[in-house]
Amino acid sequence: MTLVEDFEKAAAEVKAFTKKPTNEELLSLYGLYKQAKDGDNTASQPWAVQVESKAKWQAHEDVKGTSKDDAMTKYIALVDQLRKTYA
Template identity: 70%
Template sequence: MSLSERFEAAAAEVKTVLTEKPTNEELLELYGLFKQAKEGDNTTAQPWAVQLEASAKWKAWTALKGTSKDDAMTKYIALVDSLKAKYATK
């Protein structure tokens, strides 16, 4: 299976396999890695500070600036695997 196929499988699994909700920090890490893998570096305008959720997501994605799409996919897959071990029904 190619890296992109494994990435897409992990993205699908994270929505169905986890029986408990990960922490906000884990969710932001997932978001940032997903966006970096799909779109590359963040070039969007920073949201207003009062837009807390949008601002947190923007910061999580921007923190990964310079990370290659392949590296982001690999890290995303590893994070999903660790979350499955932590939050999926055994």
């Protein structure tokens, strides 16, 4: 399987977890997923009162500069790690 196929499989697997990962883990998954799909974050920073939007923006911003392939690889590794707890 190619890296993209492995990435898509991992993304589908997250949706099938039987338990919900922690918010921190979900934000890590979100940031890596966005980086793999869209590249560096170019959105303007949300207002501080927009707590959920700001957290997601920050998660994506935290992986800025990571190549799409590296983001996919890290995402797959994180899903492999989380599978032991949540699958």
